[in-house]
Amino acid sequence: MSVKLNEKYLSGFVSEIEVKKISHLTEAAYSLVKSGEGEGSDFLGWVDLPVNYDKEEFARIKDAAAKIQKNCDVFVVIGIGGSYLGARAAIEYVKSPLYNNLAKDTPEIYFAGNTISSSALADVLRLCEGKDVCVNVISKSGTTTEPAVTFRIFRELLEKKYGEEGARERIFVTTDRARGKLKEFSTEKGYETFVVPDDIGGRYSVLTAVGLLPIAVAGIDIDAMMKGAADAREKYSVNCWKSNECLRYAALRNIMYNKGKSMEILVSYEPSVQMFCEWWKQLYGESEGKDNKALYPSSVIFSTDLHSLGQYIQEGQRTMFETVIDFKKSVDTVVISDDPNNIDGLNFLSGKELHDVNRMAMTGTLFAHNDGGVANVVIEVEDRSEYSFGYLVYFFELACAVSGYMLGVNPFDQPGVEAYKKNMYALLGKPGYEEHKAELEARMN
Ligand code: PA5
Secondary structure (H helix, E strand, O other): OOEEEEOHHHOOOOOHHHHHHOHHHHHHHHHHHHHOOOOOHHHOOOOOHHHHOOHHHHHHHHHHHHHHHHHOOEEEEEOOHHHOHHHHHHHHHHOOOOHHHHOOOOOEEEEEOOOOOHHHHHHHHHHHOOOOEEEEEEEOOOOOHHHHHHHHHHHHHHHHHHHHHHHHOOEEEEEOOOOOHHHHHHHHHOOEEEEOOOOOOHHHOOOOHHHHHHHHHOOOOHHHHHHHHHHHHHHOOOOOOOOOHHHHHHHHHHHHHHOOOOEEEEEEOOHHHHHHHHHHHHHHHHHHOOOOOOOEEEEEEOOHHHHOOHHHHHHOOOOEEEEEEEEOOOOOOOEOOOOOOOOOOOHHHOOOEHHHHHHHHHHHHHHHHHHOOOOEEEEEEOOOOHHHHHHHHHHHHHHHHHHHHHHOOOOOOOHHHHHHHHHHHHHHOOOOOHHHHHHHHHHHO
C-alpha cells in the first residue's frame, strides 16, 4: 500500500462516533460520484481515467516527448490554472524544484502564460536566447488570455527563428478535441495536437495530455504514474465510510468545517512538494469555494515555515487544522558526520540520516500543534515516486469530489473565475463589453 491515513493526531478533536454520525452523508456523496447523478456529472471523466485513458494518444505523448528531448535545450510550457499546476507539481515532486539546474539529458523546462507580468515573461524569453526551443501551449477553452497572449509571442519567436515549417515541428498544442480558437488555429497551422477530454475539467486533468506531455519530457515514467492512479482507483472503489480512507478524509474535512474551522493547511516537510500543494490548493479552492462556503485551502513547507507561520499555527486564532503528507523514505541519503571536537555541540546527531531528523521534527511538531489546539490528519506515503504522485492525485481528486458533494456544492464548475475576466475584458476594450466598460468607468470616477 502506498498511502495510509493516520488519524492518531486527531484524538481529542474528532471521535469515531462523529465520523459514523455523518456516514450516510459521506456514502451518499460517494454514490453521486460513482453513479454520475450529482451536479456537474458531465465532468467525471477523471474517475476511470487511470484505466480508460486513450492508449494511442499515450503512445503519441511518449513519441512527442522523445522528439522534444532530442530537438531542444529549453521546453516552454504555456498554460494557467489546471493547464499548468499539475505538470509543474509532478516535475518538482518526482525530480526537484531545482530540476532545471540539475537536468542532464532532458531539456530545461520553464512555465509561462500563468501570469500577465511582463517581467516574468521577459525572464523566460531571456532564458531562451541562443537556445533551441520547443513549446507546448495548453488551454482547454483555447481562449484564456494569459496563455493566448504568451503563445502569440512564442509563436512569433519560433517562426522568426526557424521559419513557419521549422516552428511547426517545435509547437505542440493541448486543447479541446474540436472546439475553440486554439484548435482552429492548430488545424490551420498543422501543429501536433493532444486532447483535453470533454469530460475532464482543468484541475482534474493532470493525468491527461495536459500534464503527461511536460512530465514525460522531464524524463519521468508516466506508466508508473498512471499505475499509481489506477491502484488508488481500485483501492478506493468500495463505498464504505469506515474502511475507505479517501472517504474518511472527506468526512474529516466536513466535520472540521462544521466545527467552525475555516482553513485547512496542507503540510509537507519536503520543499519538492510545494508545487503539489499549489495544485492541491487549486483543486480544493476552485471545487469547493462557492455559495459562501468551504475551508480555505492553504499550505506550508516545514521546517522552513516553522520559522515564519509556525508561530501563528501554534498560538494564533484557532481556526485551522492541518493535513500532513509524511514521506517514509527519502529519495536521497545525507548522513550527519561526526566531529571529534564537537565544536558546534551537534555530536548527538552524528551518524544520523537527515531524513530521520526531518521526521523527528515532524513528530515533535505534530505533538506541539496538538497541544496548541490544532488537529492533524497525517497521510503517510511510502516515497516521492511517480507511482505515489499518481496515487495521491487520485486520492485527493476523489476526496475533493466527495467533499464537495457533502458540502452541497458542484465540485466541477468555477463560475467565480469569470468575474475578473469580464471586468478585465471590458477595461481593455474587448468588443462586446462596451456597456460593462461604461459601468466600470462610472464606478472608477
Ligand atoms: O480548473 C479549471 O478549469 C481552470 O483552472 C482552468 O484550468 C484554467 O482557467 C485554464 O483554462 P484553459 O485550460 O481553458 O485555458
